[in-house]
Structures are given as structure tokens and as C-alpha cells.
Amino acid sequence: MSEDALIGLFVATVQFGTLVYLAALGELIAERAGVLNLGVEGMMAMGAVSGFMVGLETGSPWAAFFAAAAVGALVGGFHALVSVVLGAGQVVSGLALTIGGLGLAAYVGRNVVGERPEALFTDLGIAGLADIPWIGEIFFDQPPVVYVAVVMGLSVWFVLARTRLGLAIRAAGESAPTTDTAGHSVMALRSGAVMVGGAFAGAAGSFLSLYMAPGWVEGMVAGRGWIAVALVIFGAWRPGRLALGALLFGFTLALQPRLQSFDIELLGVQVNRISPALLGILPFVLTVVVLVIISWRYRHRPSVAPAALGLPYRREER
Amino acid sequence: MNTAQKFLLKLLVVLTAATLVAAGCGNDDDDDAAPASAPATEAPTQEPAATQAPAPAPMDDEVVAAFVFVGPVGDAGWTWAHDQGRRYAEAETGATTLFVENVPEVAEDFRAVALDFIENEGADVIFGTSFGYMDTMEELASEHPDVVFEHASGFKMNDTNFGNYFGRMYQPRYLSGMAAGAMTEADQIGYVAAFPIPEVLRGINAFTLGAQRTNPDVEVHVNWTFTWFDPALEGDAATALLEAGADVIAMHQDSTAPGLAAQEAGARWVSYNSDMSPFAPEAFITAPVWNWGPYYARIIEAVGDGSYVPDAYWGGMDDGIVTLAEPAADVPVEVIEEVLQVWEQIESGDWDVFTGEIRGQDGNVVVAAGETMDDGAMLSMDFFVEGVVGDAAPS
Numbered sequence: 171m172s173e174d175a176l177i178g179l180f181v182a183t184v185q186f187g188t189l190v191y192l193a194a195l196g197e198l199i200a201e202r203a204g205v206l207n208l209g210v211e212g213m214m215a216m217g218a219v220s221g222f223m224v225g226l227e228t229g230s231p232w233a234a235f236f237a238a239a240a241v242g243a244l245v246g247g248f249h250a251l252v253s254v255v256l257g258a259g260q261v262v263s264g265l266a267l268t269i270g271g272l273g274l275a276a277y278v279g280r281n282v283v284g285e286r287p288e289a290l291f292t293d294l295g296i297a298g299l300a301d302i303p304w305i306g307e308i309f310f311d312q313p314p315v316v317y318v319a320v321v322m323g324l325s326v327w328f329v330l331a332r333t334r335l336g337l338a339i340r341a342a343g344e345s346a347p348t349t350d351t352a353g354h355s356v357m358a359l360r361s362g363a364v365m366v367g368g369a370f371a372g373a374a375g376s377f378l379s380l381y382m383a384p385g386w387v388e389g390m391v392a393g394r395g396w397i398a399v400a401l402v403i404f405g406a407w408r409p410g411r412l413a414l415g416a417l418l419f420g421f422t423l424a425l426q427p428r429l430q431s432f433d434i435e436l437l438g439v440q441v442n443r444i445s446p447a448l449l450g451i452l453p454f455v456l457t458v459v460v461l462v463i464i465s466w467r468y469r470h471r472p473s474v475a476p477a478a479l480g481l482p483y484r485r486e487e488r
Numbered sequence: 489m490n491t492a493q494k495f496l497l498k499l500l501v502v503l504t505a506a507t508l509v510a511a512g513c514g515n516d517d518d519d520d521a522a523p524a525s526a527p528a529t530e531a532p533t534q535e536p537a538a539t540q541a542p543a544p545a546p547m548d549d550e551v552v553a554a555f556v557f558v559g560p561v562g563d564a565g566w567t568w569a570h571d572q573g574r575r576y577a578e579a580e581t582g583a584t585t586l587f588v589e590n591v592p593e594v595a596e597d598f599r600a601v602a603l604d605f606i607e608n609e610g611a612d613v614i615f616g617t618s619f620g621y622m623d624t625m626e627e628l629a630s631e632h633p634d635v636v637f638e639h640a641s642g643f644k645m646n647d648t649n650f651g652n653y654f655g656r657m658y659q660p661r662y663l664s665g666m667a668a669g670a671m672t673e674a675d676q677i678g679y680v681a682a683f684p685i686p687e688v689l690r691g692i693n694a695f696t697l698g699a700q701r702t703n704p705d706v707e708v709h710v711n712w713t714f715t716w717f718d719p720a721l722e723g724d725a726a727t728a729l730l731e732a733g734a735d736v737i738a739m740h741q742d743s744t745a746p747g748l749a750a751q752e753a754g755a756r757w758v759s760y761n762s763d764m765s766p767f768a769p770e771a772f773i774t775a776p777v778w779n780w781g782p783y784y785a786r787i788i789e790a791v792g793d794g795s796y797v798p799d800a801y802w803g804g805m806d807d808g809i810v811t812l813a814e815p816a817a818d819v820p821v822e823v824i825e826e827v828l829q830v831w832e833q834i835e836s837g838d839w840d841v842f843t844g845e846i847r848g849q850d851g852n853v854v855v856a857a858g859e860t861m862d863d864g865a866m867l868s869m870d871f872f873v874e875g876v877v878g879d880a881a882p883s
Contacts, residue, residue, distance in 0.1 A: 178731035182724055189720075276560075276590065283562030284744075286767055383719030383745045385767075387563060388590070392718040427725035428732075430711050430878065445882050447714045 179421075179428050180308045187420025188312075188319045189377055193398035194405065194412055195319070195326055196242075196370025201402055202330060203363035204343035204478040207249050208264030211395025212271020213371035214378070217242045219279035221376025222386040225289035226282060234289060235315070235376050242372015243365040245271055250361035257482040268395070276388045287384040291315055291377070315377045322370070327409040339363055343476035346483035356483050371395065397423075400457040406464060406474045415460075422452040551612045551792040553577065553784070554605035555587040556598060558618035559717075565742035565761040569778040570617045570640070572762075576781025581788045586611065593620025602628055606635055613638060613791045615784065626650060636791050636798075640780075641687075643800065651798035653783060655810040657687075658694035658866070659834050660776035662841045663812045663827050664738070664758045665698025667774050670823040671756050672736045675705045678729025679878075680739040680746045682716050686869045688740045689880055691776075693873045694841045695738055695758075700875055701830075702823060709734055710878030719745040730755050736773070747771055763813035774815040783809050802863065806835045842866060847874040 193210050200207045207213075221238030225231055245267065252263040291313040294300075299310035330336035341349040342359040350356050378394075379386050401419055405412030426449040468474055555574050559567035567589065578585040586609055588601050598621050605611035613636040616625050622642040629637040629650035642652040668677055677699060681688050696708040709732065711725045723745030726737045730753045737750040738758040747768035750757040757771035765772040783803065790796040803809040812831070815824060833839040842865075844855035849872040855861050872880040 172731070172733065174733075175728070175731040178727060182727065186720075186724075280560060280562065283560045284564035284568065285562075378720060383723050383743070384748055385719065385744060387717070387719060387743060388560060389717055390719050392715070392720065394720075423721075424724065427711050427713065427721065427728040430728075430882075446712045447882070450714060 175428065177304060177307050179424055181312070182424035182428075183417060183420040184308060184312055184316060185382060185420070186423040187416040188316045189374055189382060190394055190398050190401055190419055190423075191323065191413060191416035192315070192319050192374035192377065193371045193395060194401040194416060195322060195409065196246075196367035196374075197398055197402045198367075198405070198407060198409065198412055199326060199330075199339070199370070200246075200360075200364045200367035201479055202343045202407060202476055203339045203360045204346060204476055204481065204483070205250075205254060205360050205364050206260045206264060206480045207246065207267070207364060207367060208261060208399060209245070209249055209267025209271060209395075210371050210398050211391055211393070212268040212275070213242045213245045213368050214375035214391045214395045214398075215272050215275035216245045216278075217372030217375025218379040218390060219275040219282075219375075219386050220372070222285075222287065222379040223279065223282055225287065225376075225380055226285060229289045231289045231291045231380050234380055235373055238376030239369040239373040242375065243369040245372070246365045246368020247361070249368070250364040253482065254357055254360045254364065257484050260480050260482065272388075272391075279386045279388070283387050285385065287380065289380065290384050291381040313377075313381050315373075315381065318373075323409050323413055330409070340476070342483075343478055346478050346481070350483070350485060360483075371398070374398070397453050400454060403475075404457050404460050407476060418456065419453045422449070422456065425452070426450055551581065551583040551788050552610050553583050553585045553788050553791075554602075554609065554611040554614045555585065556591050556601055556605075556614065556616045556618075556621065557587055557589045558591060558593065558620075559742070560589050561587070563742060564744060564764055564767070566778075567617065569762050570615075570780055573778075573780025573784045574615075577784035577788055580781070580785040581792070583788045583792070591618075593618055595624045598624045599628065606632055611635060613788060613796075615787075616640065622652075636787070636796055638787055645798045645800055647798065649796075649798065651801065653787075653799075653801040653803070655778060656802060656804035657776055657778075657810050658690045658841050659805045660810050660812045661691045661694040662698035662834075663831060664774050664776045665695035665700075666702045666827050666830065667815050667819050667823060668695070668736045668738060668756070668758050669699030669701065669703035669706045670820060671773055672699075672703065672706060672734075674733055674735040675703060675707060676732075676734045677706060677708045677736045677738060678726060678732070678734030679708050679710045680722055680725045680729065680737065680741055681710055681712055682740055683714060684712060684880060684882055686867055689872065690866055690869045691740050692876060693869065693871075696873055696875050697841060697846065702826065706875065708738075708876050708878075710872075710876060712878075712882055713741065717742055719743040722746050723749040726750055727753065737771075744768070759813075765813070765816075772816055773819060775813040777811055777813050779808055779811050782807070804834065805831065806837065848872065849874060849876060849880065 193214055197207060197210055217238035220241040221234040224237035225234035249263050249267050252258045253260040293311050293313055296310040300306045338354045339359055342356050346356045383390055397419055401415050404415040426446055430446055557567045561567050561571040574585050574587060591597055591601050602614055605614060615638045617640045619641045622639055622644050625637045625639050626644050629646055633649055637650045639652045641654050645651050679692055692710060699706045709729055711729050713721050713725050722741045722743050726746035726749035736756045737746050739746045739760055744764050744767040747757040747759055747764055751768035751771035756773050757768055758773050759775040762777050763775055840860055842855055842861035844859045845853055845857040846855040848854045
């Protein structure tokens with residue numbers, strides 16, 4: 171294995187990690203407020219297509235990034251309306267969002283399939299730091315979205331853990347009646363959280379269509395929205411642990427193509443002979459393993475999941 | 489839930505359903521891409537056939553040819569190439585052509601689209617361009633003996649109205665390998681490949697044999713993605729190959745992502761399906777491409793004059809169904825001359841790609857000197873030739 175290849179493995183780890191981290195961070199916000207949103211895949215597709223189209227139109231990747239976030243918030247708003255305001259089942263509404271979002275994205279983007287992208291994110295190459303061997307290339311010569319994700323991760327942690335708003339959001343996810351009694355609007359808190367979550371997923375989608383795989387084509391999200399949903403459980407609903415999980419998932423995603431090119435022998439086993447098809451399911455296997463570990467470790471304590479996750483709240487019902 | 493909420497919810501459900509329907513049937517009214525003169529591209533009506541009087545068969549003797557595509561025509565790849573063929577055939581024969589994009593390889597979906605073409609549009613011939621349509625087409629062919637069914641990439645047929653067609657893509661792949669072998673400085677080419685099936689293995693082997701002709705030291709490193717369409721993974725697989733030392737990327741995938749990755753890394757690229765040079769002009773070398781038009785025109789004419797006979801057609805460069813895209817300007821003239829010589833030999837039938845002596849990855853002779861592999865062996869190919877680095881049967 172050459173040095174280039176090894177560095178490349180970690181560069182790709184950070185990029186795939188960023189992609190799923192942004193989307194998962196949004197899902198984390200929604201879930202901490204008590205709303206499960208299985209529509210991440212659909213919101214990412216809508217973000218990918220709208221970001222790409224705005225990028226074509228304006229020539230600015232940042233305009234595209236924020237437009238994708240706005241569209242993601244709007245699509246998330248649909249889930250908020252159905253599951254929070256109207257109190258319908260969150261699972262059904264979320265699945266509808268995935269199916270509908272993928273279909274709508276295909277429809278909206280039907281005329282830009284195969285367009286050549288112009289406005290793309292480019293690697294920053296932070297002066298001074300990017301030249302450090304190894305570390306520089308992996309951490310300081312990445313597209314700006316990577317650093318946005320870091321800042322967003324810190325912000326989400328700060329808001330959730332250190333502000334009154336964050337306390338109210340978490341309260342809505344633990345016990346809606348208590349939150350209501352305390353004078354907060356559960357509906358507003360949850361709807362807001364779902365829409366902000368949608369914005370994150372939309373932005374992640376544009377990172378896909380404006381950097382990772384420039385262009386738009388149906389199905390390009392390819393299941394990464396589902397990885398984001400799994401990642402939230404993996405990260406035990408905490409932004410920090412989520413970041414570690416995202417890097418681990420990013421690592422498995424980056425490993426799939428690379429392991430085939432490497433010649434690695436561990437304990438007499440030719441590691442690179444592991445089936446690439448099997449490697450593809452590694453993130454999901456990891457999720458199951460971590461779920462088992464988490465539930466075993468916390469077996470004497472209440473669940474780490476927000477207590478009211480998935481439960482619609484209607485004031486007049488008990 | 490109060491009444492107002494219930495009403496809102498119902499409204500939302502209806503709106504969602506409407507959106508989905510719009511998304512579903514919107515894909516075929518592709519007014520930008522289709523020639524303005526073609527009434528053909530109107531969306532097939534969505535009313536159930538039962539409520540309508542059977543559509544009268546067209547009185548004129550103009551052929552109506554319908555195409556069922558698995559992807560979007562704008563993908564610059566597989567479906568785009570078929571749509572170019574459709575347009576060519578329409579211009580050439582004067583037939584009316586219709587198409588629907590994004591039809592999943594699901595029996596009910598294909599059946600619904602095909603029946604709409606037959607009952608409401610008076611289709612005389614239906615082309616299905618994805619492998620998974622095969623069994624449904626076989627059934628429909630026996631139910632509708634008056635309609636001709638032509639299936640791309642399949643192997644089933646009957647004696648009256650159901651045939652299949654494909655092209656010897658390995659021939660232009662060999663030529664593209666010759667160009668790539670001349671362009672690599674590292675003597676290492678990366679090949680991003682979808683699935684270890686005979687069609688893909690055949691392409692990799694042909695490409696490698698071609699590359700070895702212009703560059704005996706060349707190695708072709710294969711990276712399996714196990715997907716036909718995941719641009720992010722395809723691009724990353726190309727990046728992984730480049731990082732491992734390759735300076736030319738070839739592919740058996742549908743997206744342009746490997747080319748963008750190659751251009752980003754300052755490497756070169758052999759695309760597939762169609763001339764994808766606009767996507768990565770600095771990286772592009774050449775491409776083995778599909779040219780379905782002449783075949784479609786021929787079948788439509790045969791259906792029109794009643795001379796159609798089903799066939800298992802596997803056409804080569806001599807028929808023009810597969811060909812090579814124009815090479816980049818910096819491919820050396822002597823290489824292009826050699827490519828043209830081989831092209832001539834293939835076209836005239838004097839020589840074909842899998843002519844011995846050819847050795848397998850393990851060094852054993854798989855095609856003896858002077859012998860040429862027969863079609864059956866080519867269609868069930870399950871090994872790599874010497875010079876390919878990778879696993880022909882990944883577990």
C-alpha cells in the first residue's frame with residue numbers, strides 16, 4: 171500500500187464522513203425534539219437536485235448550498251405538517267417523504283440529468299496547514315463543506331446542551347406534556363427542529379451533487395440517507411459521538427473501493443480478498459453491533475433514546 | 489383530531505398522490521429533448537384501458553415504434569444512446585416513435601407501459617432496453633402475436649414476433665484499450681467495473697488485450713463497485729485506483745463520475761456508452777460507444793414491409809452497432825493508424841479480439857494460437873486474461 175493510497179483512504183473517509191454527518195446531524199436535531207424522520211433519503215435527493223440546479227443557474231456553489239438547505243427545510247416542513255401539526259404516524263409520513271422526495275427530485279431534475287456542472291466546491295488548501303505531511307492533506311485541504319460540518323456540529327452541541335432553547339427542544343423529545351405545561355409550544359419546537367433537520371439533509375445532498383459526484387442523476391443518494399438515520403442511533407443522539415460514528419462510517423464507505431487495490435495480509439489472511447459486496451453492508455452491520463453494545467451497557471438504565479421519540483403529541487389526549 | 493385537521497390531512501394525502509402521479513408520468517413528456525415535430529413524445533394517456541373503446545388500428549401503413557427505457561434519456565449513458573438510436577430511426581424511416589423513460593424492471597410496470605402503447609397508441613413494435621424486461625416481453629409476445637417485441641441484451645426469443653439484440657462491445661473496447669495503453673505513462677490502468685458478469689469480464693479482457701498491443705508492460709487494475717449506478721462510489725473507486733498508481737481510468741459504469749475524478753487528478757479517461765468528452769475534456773481519450781440507430785431503422789422497416797423475422801442478433805463493428813468515439817487530439821498519429829488497421833481487420837472479419845494465443849491470469853493458455861473463441865464461450869466468459877490485476881470472481 172503506497173503512502174498516497176493510505177492518505178487517500180483518510181481523505182475519502184473525511185469526505186464521506188462529512189456527507190453522512192451533515193444529514194445525520196439534522197436527523198439528530200429532529201429526533202432530540204421527539205420526531206423520527208425517515209425521509210432523510212428523500213430530503214437529500216431534493217437538496218442534491220435543487221442545489222445542482224441553482225448551481226447551474228447562478229454559478230455559485232454557496233448559493234446552491236443554501237438553496238439546497240432551504241429546499242430541504244421546505245421538504246422537512248411537509249413532515250412537520252403531517253406528523254407534528256396533524257399528528258399522523260411519523261414512520262408512515264417519513265417513508266412517504268423518502269418515496270415522494272425521490273420521485274419529485276427525479277421529476278424536477280429531469281431536464282438537467284447529464285448537464286455538465288460548472289459551479290463546484292473546490293478544496294480549500296488552508297495556508298500553512300495544508301502543507302503538513304499527512305495531516306495537512308487529510309484535514310486542511312478539504313472542500314469548505316467539511317469545515318461547515320465541523321462548525322455546525324459544535325453549534326448543534328452548544329445549542330442543545332448549553333442554551334434554554336436546547337433545553338426546551340430536548341424536553342419536547344423527552345416529555346411533551348411537561349414541555350407544554352412549562353409554557354413552550356411543542357408544535358413549534360418540533361416543527362422547527364424537523365425543518366432545521368431538513369435543511370441539514372438538503373445541504374448534505376448538495377455536497378453530493380456539487381462535490382462528491384458532480385452532476386445530478388436519479389438515485390445518486392444511493393442509500394446514504396438511510397446510513398444517516400442509522401448513524402443517529404449509532405451516535406446515541408449526541409453530536410460528538412455522532413462525529414466519531416460518521417468518521418467510522420465514512421471509513422467503511424471509503425474502504426470498499428480501496429481494499430481491492432491494496433495488498434494487505436493480516437495473520438496470514440489476505441484482507442483485501444474480502445468481498446466488496448460484503449464491505450458495502452459493513453456500515454449497517456456496525457450499526458447493529460453498536461446497538462447491541464449500547465443496549466447491553468445501559469441495560470439497567472433508561473434508554474438513551476429520547477423518551478418521547480416517535481410519539482405524536484396532542485394536548486387533549488393522555 | 490378535529491374536523492379541520494382531518495380535512496387538511498386528506499387534502500395533503502390527495503396532493504401527495506397527485507405529485508407522485510405527476511412525477512411518474514411527467515418523465516415521458518420530455519419536450520426539451522424531443523424533436524418539436526414529434527407528436528410521439530406525448531405522455532401516454534393514464535385512463536384505464538377498460539373505460540375506452542379499443543383504439544382503432546392506424547389506417548395508414550406507417551409503423552409505430554415504441555421504446556421502453558430503464559433510465560432517463562438525459563443520462564449521457566445507456567438510455568441516452570438508445571434514445572439517439574430512436575431519433576435516428578425515426579428520421580431514417582419516417583416511422584412514429586414513442587418512448588417512456590424510467591420504467592423499472594418490474595413485470596407490472598413494463599406490462600402497463602407496453603399495453604398502453606399497444607392499445608392506445610397502436611404500437612407495431614416495442615423495443616425493451618433492459619435485461620430485466622425479458623420474461624415480461626416473452627409473455628406479452630405470446631399474448632399479442634400482432635406486435636413485434638425486440639429485447640436488448642436478453643437471450644430469449646420465439647419464431648414469430650420476439651427477438652433479441654446486442655452488440656459486440658468487446659470490439660471497440662479492444663480499440664479503446666489500444667489508445668489507453670499508448671497513453672499511460674505509469675503502465676497502470678484502472679478499470680471501474682460494475683458486476684463480475686460475462687459482459688463486463690469480456691469488456692475488461694478485450695480492453696486489456698488491446699492495451700497490451702500498444703504497451704506490453706501494461707497492467708489493468710480492476711475495481712468492482714457492485715452497482716450500476718452510484719456516482720459517488722464510482723468516482724471514489726476511480727480515485728482509489730488513481731491513488732494506487734493508475735494514470736488512466738476505464739470503466740464499465742453508466743455515470744461520468746470516474747471521468748470527473750480522473751480529470752481532477754490530472755489523469756486520463758476512457759468513457760463508455762457514448763462520447764462523454766464534454767464532461768471531462770482534458771481527461772478524455774476515447775470511448776467504445778453504442779450506435780443503435782441503424783439496427784432500429786432496419787427492424788422498423790422490416791416490421792413495416794412484413795419481412796420481420798425474429799433473430800438473436802449480436803452485431804459487431806462491421807454492422808456499426810458498436811463503434812469507437814473520436815480519439816483525443818493528443819493520441820499519437822501512429823497509434824491512431826494502428827487502431828484503424830485493426831478496426832479494418834475486425835470490420836472485414838479477418839480477425840477478432842479473442843484470437844489466440846491468449847493466456848489467463850494464471851498463465852495457462854485459454855485460447856490456443858491461431859484459434860478464435862466462439863460466441864458461446866465469449867458469452868459465458870468467467871476469467872481474466874493475463875495482465876489484469878483483480879479478482880474475476882470476487883466472493
